Amino acid sequence: MITIQDKPLNTSSLPALSQIETAIIQSLASQSVSYNYASLQELSFELALRKHTIHASISLLQSGARFESFMRSTCNPRFWRRMPNGAFQLNPYVRPSDAIEDIFQNGQLYGFECATAIIIIFYKAVKDSIDQQSFDQLFQQLYLYSWEHDEDLQLETRAGTDYVIGDCLYFDNPDFAPQHSVWRGENVIKLNDNLYYGHGIAIRTSEEIIYHLNQMRRPGATTTAHLLPQVTRLNFTFVRTFSSNGYTPRTSLDSAVTIQTGNQTRLS
Template identity: 40%
Template sequence: MIILKDGSAINNLKGLSPVESMILNAIEKSKIRYQYTNLKELAFELKVRERIIINSRLMNSSAAMFATFPDSSFNPYYWIKTINGYRLQAGRRPSAAIRDIFENSYLYSFECVTAIVLIYYKSILDSIRPEYFDRLYSPMLIWGHNFNDAMHMVTYEGIDNIPGDVYYFSNPDYEDPIWMGENAVFLEYNQYFGHGIGIVTHSKMIEALNTLRRMNATRSAFQLNQTTRLDFSELYKYS
């Protein structure tokens, strides 16, 4: 359900792409009340969500590999490896460094949480002015849950199946801790992207994680009842 505080009509939102229209339809059909100041704020969320989906597909088709931190790699022209993650080199622009991950993906390897952070950064960059992005996200440190507070990533209980949201598939009987679960972007109906697994259906995500359990495991992987997404209303202030 969509509430526009200024009383605007949703049908005044013109020129949407097929992906944006799909996202809008999902939000409209939701039982949750999604409130926006005006059509521009709603359009901004649709744009960022579309970019999350596009960038997830780009990462899936890229040469970026799945790796734990000890075996990970980032392009040293932009990044310095520290004990807490990859820190942006002095004098390098965050916007250029984030673009490089998608343009020179063969130089990068990371795990699934970092993949989500990188997709979020790239999607925000695609939606606001590069100079704003550089100011907001400098200095920049990336790995796992290390990211700039200005990203405005939030996690809450419940699943609403809005394309562009991120869900977590838990694997309680994992063998290797790196496969204790998978963060996955919900792309569209029954289609998820998880770095290291790829673009698969819900059942195939569970099936893939179940092949990564310890011997004599008894518990199946499952999707947690939680959603991670960007706080689009906060990000809209930067647009």
């Protein structure tokens, strides 16, 4: 359910929405949880940020960035210094916005695991939703390693099953085989009702993700992989405070988005 100042949203008051924005609105409205906004502008900003999260997910898939363990991680040394633990530390005098963008433009130079991929996606979504100067001021000490992130990114994880398009979800694989420890689970971004992007697994349905993870279980395993009842999302209201006065989020996805399984995903 969506409310504006505690009143049910009148969809006729909304401007013309793109296909993906309409899908996000429907995803929010279909939840049993009530989503209340102070204004239509606040809702509009969240739509833009969720939309950019989807765009970033698809762009990362298309970038050529590889799935690698921390021990085998790689990055572009022009922008990042690879740390002994496999993390990426922003180089001095490099603009954070340029470093994040390079991952998507030169993905073949990068390799990382799925948690780092999710953080990268959220950084990219924020970068595309606020002005560059604000982004560069906020994230001057970028450090990419698993779920570690700048406190100003403000990711929130909580229990619940109100899965909304643009959220990060987690498929747990409790009986994973020791030799397949990288597949103890998969962090994903929800793209539509039953399509998810996960780094290393591409764009799949929940059934396909569970099937893949189940192949990585120990012999004799009896517990199937499953979607955890938890949600990770950006603090949209907080991020909006860093948008310049009057700044309108970019609308590069205002046209229709076609999402297909596998690697044949395209933007149109």
